[in-house]
Amino acid sequence: MLIVQKYGGTSVANVERIKAVAERVTKTAEKGNGVVVVVSAMAGETDKLIELACQISPSPGDREMDMLLSSGERVTSALTAMAIEARGYPAKALTGRQAGIITNKVHTRAKIEKISGDRIRKALADGKIVVIAGFQGVTEGEADVTTLGRGGSDLSAVAIAAAVEADLCEIYTDVDGVYTTDPNIVAEARKLDKISYEEMLELASLGAKVLQTRSVEFAKKYNVPIVVRSSFNDNAGTLVAEEDKDMENVVVSGIAYDKNQAKITVVKVPDKPGIAARLFEAIAFANIVVDMIVQNISSDGKSADISFTVAKTDSKKALAVTETIAKELGAGRVDMRDDISKVSVVGVGMRTHSGVAARMFETLAGHNINIIMISTSEIKVSCIIDLKFTELAVRVLHEIFGLSG
Amino acid sequence: MLIVQKYGGTSVANVERIKAVAERVTKTAEKGNGVVVVVSAMAGETDKLIELACQISPSPGDREMDMLLSSGERVTSALTAMAIEARGYPAKALTGRQAGIITNKVHTRAKIEKISGDRIRKALADGKIVVIAGFQGVTEGEADVTTLGRGGSDLSAVAIAAAVEADLCEIYTDVDGVYTTDPNIVAEARKLDKISYEEMLELASLGAKVLQTRSVEFAKKYNVPIVVRSSFNDNAGTLVAEEDKDMENVVVSGIAYDKNQAKITVVKVPDKPGIAARLFEAIAFANIVVDMIVQNISSDGKSADISFTVAKTDSKKALAVTETIAKELGAGRVDMRDDISKVSVVGVGMRTHSGVAARMFETLAGHNINIIMISTSEIKVSCIIDLKFTELAVRVLHEIFGLSG
Numbered sequence: 084m085l086i087v088q089k090y091g092g093t094s095v096a097n098v099e100r101i102k103a104v105a106e107r108v109t110k111t112a113e114k115g116n117g118v119v120v121v122v123s124a125m126a127g128e129t130d131k132l133i134e135l136a137c138q139i140s141p142s143p144g145d146r147e148m149d150m151l152l153s154s155g156e157r158v159t160s161a162l163t164a165m166a167i168e169a170r171g172y173p174a175k176a177l178t179g180r181q182a183g184i185i186t187n188k189v190h191t192r193a194k195i196e197k198i199s200g201d202r203i204r205k206a207l208a209d210g211k212i213v214v215i216a217g218f219q220g221v222t223e224g225e226a227d228v229t230t231l232g233r234g235g236s237d238l239s240a241v242a243i244a245a246a247v248e249a250d251l252c253e254i255y256t257d258v259d260g261v262y263t264t265d266p267n268i269v270a271e272a273r274k275l276d277k278i279s280y281e282e283m284l285e286l287a288s289l290g291a292k293v294l295q296t297r298s299v300e301f302a303k304k305y306n307v308p309i310v311v312r313s314s315f316n317d318n319a320g321t322l323v324a325e326e327d328k329d330m331e332n333v334v335v336s337g338i339a340y341d342k343n344q345a346k347i348t349v350v351k352v353p354d355k356p357g358i359a360a361r362l363f364e365a366i367a368f369a370n371i372v373v374d375m376i377v378q379n380i381s382s383d384g385k386s387a388d389i390s391f392t393v394a395k396t397d398s399k400k401a402l403a404v405t406e407t408i409a410k411e412l413g414a415g416r417v418d419m420r421d422d423i424s425k426v427s428v429v430g431v432g433m434r435t436h437s438g439v440a441a442r443m444f445e446t447l448a449g450h451n452i453n454i455i456m457i458s459t460s461e462i463k464v465s466c467i468i469d470l471k472f473t474e475l476a477v478r479v480l481h482e483i484f485g486l487s488g
Numbered sequence: 489m490l491i492v493q494k495y496g497g498t499s500v501a502n503v504e505r506i507k508a509v510a511e512r513v514t515k516t517a518e519k520g521n522g523v524v525v526v527v528s529a530m531a532g533e534t535d536k537l538i539e540l541a542c543q544i545s546p547s548p549g550d551r552e553m554d555m556l557l558s559s560g561e562r563v564t565s566a567l568t569a570m571a572i573e574a575r576g577y578p579a580k581a582l583t584g585r586q587a588g589i590i591t592n593k594v595h596t597r598a599k600i601e602k603i604s605g606d607r608i609r610k611a612l613a614d615g616k617i618v619v620i621a622g623f624q625g626v627t628e629g630e631a632d633v634t635t636l637g638r639g640g641s642d643l644s645a646v647a648i649a650a651a652v653e654a655d656l657c658e659i660y661t662d663v664d665g666v667y668t669t670d671p672n673i674v675a676e677a678r679k680l681d682k683i684s685y686e687e688m689l690e691l692a693s694l695g696a697k698v699l700q701t702r703s704v705e706f707a708k709k710y711n712v713p714i715v716v717r718s719s720f721n722d723n724a725g726t727l728v729a730e731e732d733k734d735m736e737n738v739v740v741s742g743i744a745y746d747k748n749q750a751k752i753t754v755v756k757v758p759d760k761p762g763i764a765a766r767l768f769e770a771i772a773f774a775n776i777v778v779d780m781i782v783q784n785i786s787s788d789g790k791s792a793d794i795s796f797t798v799a800k801t802d803s804k805k806a807l808a809v810t811e812t813i814a815k816e817l818g819a820g821r822v823d824m825r826d827d828i829s830k831v832s833v834v835g836v837g838m839r840t841h842s843g844v845a846a847r848m849f850e851t852l853a854g855h856n857i858n859i860i861m862i863s864t865s866e867i868k869v870s871c872i873i874d875l876k877f878t879e880l881a882v883r884v885l886h887e888i889f890g891l892s893g
Contacts, residue, residue, distance in 0.1 A: 098543045132563065138503045139567055140574035147573075147581045151566035154559035158537065161556035162544050168552075169545035176552045181631070202630075225607075226586070 084250040085117040085207070089217065089240030092126035093257040094314035095159050104255075104314065105166035108212060112172060117207050119247060120214045121240040122163050124155025145190035149219075149230045152191075153179070156216035156236070164214040174212040177202060179219035179228070182243065186220035186229045193229035195220060195238065195301075198246035207247070215243060234295030241298045245305035252307050254294060255314035260321030261286065261293055263486040264338040268474050271487035275336060276319070279326035282336045285429040285463045299323065326431050334432035334439060335484040338477050341425045344374070345398035346456065346467060347405050348390040351415030354380060359389060362408050369404050371397045374425070375458040375465065386415075390456060392467060395421050423455060424473040427465040428480060439484075440464045446483045452476055489655040490522040490612070494622065494645035497531035498662040499719035500564050509660075509719065510571035513617060517577060522612050524652060525619045526645040527568050529560025550595035554624075554635045557596075558584070561621035561641070569619040579617040582607060584624035584633070587648065591625035591634045598625060598634035600643065600706075603651035612652070620648060639700030646703045650710035657712050659699060660719035665726030666691065666698055668891040669743040673879050676892035680741060681724070684731035687741045690834040690868045704728065731836050739837035739844060740889040743882050746830045749779070750803035751861065751872060752810050753795040756820030759785060764794060767813050774809050776802045780830070780863040780870065791820075795861060797872060800826050828860060829878040832870040833885060844889075845869045851888045857881055 088108060095101050104120075112118050132151050136143040143151075157178055164176035183199030206213045217236025220229050231238050237254060244252035259274050261283065266272040278286075280303035287296045293311050302309050302323065312320025352358055359378065366373060376391045393401045402419050409417050433439045440457075443464050447454055452475065456467035468476055481487060493516065495509050509525075517523050537556050541548040548556075562583055569581035588604030611618045622641025625634050636643050642659060649657035664679050666688065671677040683691070685708035692701045698716050707714050707728065717725025757763055764783065771778060781796045798806045807824050814822050838844045845862075848869050852859055857880065861872035873881055886892060 098540065101544060135503065135563075135567060136570055139506060140570040142574075143570040144573055147566040147569045147579075150562055150581050150583065151570075154562045157555055157559045157562075158540075161552040162540060164552045165541055165545040165548040165556075168549055169547075174552075176555050178555065178633075228583075 087119045087244040087249045087252045089121040090255045092123045096126040121217045122159040123236040128155040153219040160216040175206045176214045180221040182215045184220035192232040200246040237295040237298035241302045244307045269481045277322045334436045335430035339427045343395045345395045345421035348418045351386040422470045426476045492524045492649040492654045492657045494526040495660045497528045501531040526622045527564040528641040533560040558624040565621040580611045581619045585626040587620045589625035597637040605651040642700040642703035646707045649712045674886045682727045739841045740835035744832045748800045750800045750826035753823045756791040827875045831881045
């Protein structure tokens with residue numbers, strides 16, 4: 084088998100952890116597998132570099148920021164290759180550029196355009212364990228260093244796995260895998276053995292932070308099987324892969340929540356075409372990502388109320404933009420609430436099993452939890468509720484959908 | 489004018505120092521000069537990375553070591569470019585690769601083969617201040633990262649100055665310039681206004697550590713004028729340039745000393761051709777650099793005594809090699825002394841003024857300092873003496889050659 088193993092910041096946090104990674108890598112190689120290792124920066128290093136940049140400039144340039152930040156992964160890849168060689172296995176460290184990872188020119192959040200992977204394949208053919216600096220690539224032509232945004236090493240690993248047609252991409256982190264919900268809230272939360280890409284996407288974007296969303300999208304597109312597991316033990320982890328028959332029998336896979344939510348409502352918006360477009364264009368232009376959107380015609384039939392949610396960290400900026408547009412459109416007042424959270428029920432089984440949404444609403448109502456907004460997709464139902472009820476809602480939903488095992 | 493400014497580790501040691509560098513750079517640009525900045529890693533960073541590597545592997549690979557170590561200068565170049573931009577000047581950070589610095593494949597002590605410098609020239613033409621990561625280059629073809637050895641950023645700066653045909657290369661450090669001797673030993677030591685490349689080479693290789701030897705050789709070859717000065721004040725510094733008429737009037741420019749010396753003597757070596765070659769080949773093969781060599785035919789005319797000096801740090805290894813070869817050659821015993829030092833008188837004026845050596849020997853004798861070995865070049869006389877007399881010898885020679893002003 085050809086296996087890509089990605090180790091996050093806590094897994095390479097110090098000399099001892101890097102040696103432990105080398106041990107795991109060489110054990111995998113000993114079983115006759117080809118191994119490509121992708122590493123993050125040592126835990127805390129990236130934040131330290133960002134802190135330095137912020138002390139030096141109020142608005143450091145993106146191109147130079149990428150040159151700065153990419154150094155952390157170079158350090159870890161060199162050290163990890165040394166640790167593997169110290170165990171008697173030939174290893175070769177490659178930077179993003181050397182691995183042939185070509186991105187677009189959008190510094191600090193670049194998108195991978197292609198991976199040549201020639202040097203990876205050549206090194207593997209030479210019997211080497213290849214260690215690649217995650218989170219980074221280069222632009223075509225000038226070969227300026229780019230970074231892929233927070234959590235970008237997950238994406239590096241999945242993209243490399245696709246490029247070299249690896250049989251498996253293992254993502255090592257400090258948790259055992261993907262859980263039915265946050266074990267800090269529900270003690271009975273179970274680790275999932277398997278989960279589909281779609282479910283993982285919903286769980287990841289809803290706040291289950293084990294895997295970066297873009298990496299799951301990439302894995303889905305190229306059908307790369309991922310295993311999320313801990314580098315601190317030998318537990319089996321969670322397989323993230325294409326949906327199979329087996330999975331469809333499970334109606335609900337997990338309960339996610341997100342406390343980083345704020346809701347903005349514009350009341351009495353004149354009901355004319357193009358109004359919503361004008362508002363959300365302005366918000367997109369301000370680089371604010373909108374999550375849920377709900378619009379209702381008001382009782383008089385002549386105006387509408389528009390509500391939407393954004394990340395709490397963006398709420399002030401979003402409020403200011405919305406107030407400007409509301410005035411321009413002749414709408415009524417603008418309200419903002421940030422004492423809310425989003426609770427979601429996720430599962431591919433919903434496609435074939437009806438009644439999940441009704442059961443969710445009923446359960447919340449039964450515990451006197453008021454639903455402020457609702458949003459649904461094929462495999463997910465999300466409700467905005469009062470922030471203070473978050474833990475209660477997660478617990479009762481986890482119980483009612485039979486996830487506590 | 490086009491000026492290359494190189495800032496060493498203490499000059500970029502922290503956020504405040506980097507901001508001070510940016511101020512100096514922008515002031516130079518304000519006067520209408522084009523500026524290319526070359527930076528070292530922040531003081532202590534390279535040692536920290538070496539320490540990490542040593543904790544991970546007893547013998548870290550050279551190629552990975554270079555990838556590791558080169559990250560320090562990338563960090564400083566990005567931060568320095570940010571600091572310059574924060575002062576309102578457009579700046580561009582370039583890695584060694586992006587600056588077009590091509591080296592041979594000898595990792596950890598690579599030699600520069602060529603510098604394209606296209607991107608440097610383009611950025612300058614675009615009105616930018618260019619900030620280049622020192623100490624590093626890449627191999628041709630595979631573009632693997634290489635480093636130039638300790639003090640390599642000096643070499644980067646001089647080579648870049650030659651490539652872009654700069655008018656001046658300023659080397660900023662934590663001392664005011666080149667002194668007639670170590671001010672810690674002789675309070676009256678004077679800063680030199682000017683010194684020739686040849687003299688600087690003798691002073692540098694003899695222990696005056698302000699400029700890396702290879703960078704001076706490079707500057708001499710391409711006739712790059714260097715100014716050594718402090719980044720902590722606005723003093724004028726020392727110009728290192730081609731010898732001019734003015735300089736020839738100064739017989740002695742400085743007194744150097746080197747306490748890192750050990751002397752090995754092989755007594756009664758059979759006086760046959762090829763014997764010395766055999767010995768020094770073996771020592772070179774062990775990667776030991778030999779400094780002085782003296783050979784005398786002994787009184788019986790049938791054998792010779794060979795003495796040579798090496799760095800104290802290499803003395804045990806050199807002794808072992810010498811003992812093996814001595815046995816093989818049928819020589820007598822091998823002695824080693826490491827309680828010695830080398831004191832040298834340097835000056836281009838010696839070429840035209842006789843009597844410097846005689847005066848040196850006479851002065852040392854007058855203070856009862858025994859001379860153990862002598863070595864001379866066109867512009868230098870060196871004596872090996874007892875270690876304990878080093879400071880005394882430097883002081884009296886500084887006085888007798890009129891350097892105290």
